Amino acid sequence: MGVTVLQQYPVPENKTGTYVIDLLTKRILALGATQAGQFLVDCESYLSHPTMGSTKTVHILHNSEQPASVFSILESGTKNIHVIADGLFDLLMMKLSQHYTSKKQTKIESKGPKFELGDFCIKLGSVTMNQNFKGILIEVEYRPCVMANAVWGLLREFLQGILGSTISVQPPQHLLSRMNEIYTPIDTIYQYLEHFSAYRKITGLRSA
C-alpha cells in the first residue's frame, strides 16, 4: 500500500466514457503497463431519521483492494468520523434501518481495469450512479512510499504524463492536511467520497 491520488478526468462533450477509457488504456499499455485485473469501489449513503435531530449521513464504502473491510464515514456537520470494520458491519447497517435509511438512488460506484507499471498502479474507473454514467476517475498509486509529501512531485509528473498537460493536477483536498502522515487505505476512501459527493450533485445524464 502506497500513496494514492485520485483524479477526475473530463469526458469531452462529443465522446463517450467507453471511448475515453479505451483511449487511456491504449496510452497506458503503450507505456509498457500490464493489466492486472479489475477493481471496484462502491458507496452507499444512509440518512438519519428526521426525528433524530440534525441530519447525519453515514457513508458505507467498499474497495475491492481491501475486500474484507467495510469503510464507514459518518458525516455530521463539519466533522467526519470514520470506522474501519469487518464485513459484518453491512449487516449491522440493516439492523439500523429504522434509524438510518439508505438513499438507494444515490448508490454510486467506480469500476474498471487496473494496470501495473513498475512501481505504479493505475486504475481507470467509470463512475456510475444507479447505472447512469457520471464520469471517469483515475487512481494512481506509487507503491514504495507511504508519505504523500515525499512522493507528490513524482505522482504529479506521472499523472501529467498520462493525462496530458491540459489537465491541472492538484493535491487532493483530503491529503493537504495529511501530507506528512503515513498514508493508509482510509485516505483513498476519503478521496473517493469527495469525488462521489461531487458527482452526486451533478444532474444530467452522460452517455457511457
Next chain:
Amino acid sequence: MSVNAPPITATDSLSQALKANIIPNQEYLLQGSVLDSAVEVLLHRLRGLCDNVDAGPETFDDQEVCFSLRDPNQQAAPLMLRVRKALDARDMPFQLRYIGQPDLGDKNRPTVVRSSLDIACSGMLIEFLNELGCRIEFEYSVKGYMFRKGRMKITVAKVFKISQSSMPPEPISQSYLVELSVLAPQGQDAIGEDMRAFADQLRPLVQLDKIDYKRLGHMSPA
C-alpha cells in the same frame, strides 16, 4: 475465475454468505456464577476438560461500554450496541457487538439463543457511535480466564466497576461470572445439546443455566 473478471461486489458476497448460511449470527449461551473462594477448583476442572491447556489458561482484561440507540418511532425497544476494548492488548481492534433479545424457549431448549453480530473495528469507534446518536448506558471492566473446548468458549471472569480515580477497580460482587457460549450460523441447534452436556460435567462446581434477565430485573423489559 479469470484474472480480468470484475470483482464481486460487497453486497453480492454478503448475500451469498447469507444464502449459504455461513455467517455466525446466533449466540448459544449458558451462564452461572461461582464464589471467589471456589473459583480455583473450577479453574482446575476446566484445565482438565478444555483444549488450550498446554500454555495454561488464556487471560483477558477487557473494558466494555454499552450504548443504546433509541427507536425513532418510539415503538421498539432501544437497540443495544456493546464496544469492547482489550486493556491488556491496546493495539488490538475494538469489538463492536450487537446482541438481540434473548430467546429462552421452552424447558426443552438447552440454551438461551440470541442473535448476535460480532464486528472487529478500528478507527474512532466511540466518537462514531456518539455522533450516530447512541447514548452510553453503562460500562464495566471484566477480567479473567478464557478456555476453549471445540467450538465452545468458556470464560470465568470478574466484573469490576470503572474507577474514576487511580484507585484499583472495585469488584461488583464476591463472585466470578461463568459463561459458556458458541457463535454459530442459524439452525445449528445441535450445539446446544453439546453445551448442556459440557455444563453437566462442571456440576456441582458451577451450575450453568439459561438466565432470564427480565426475571432478575437487571434489564427493563421492552
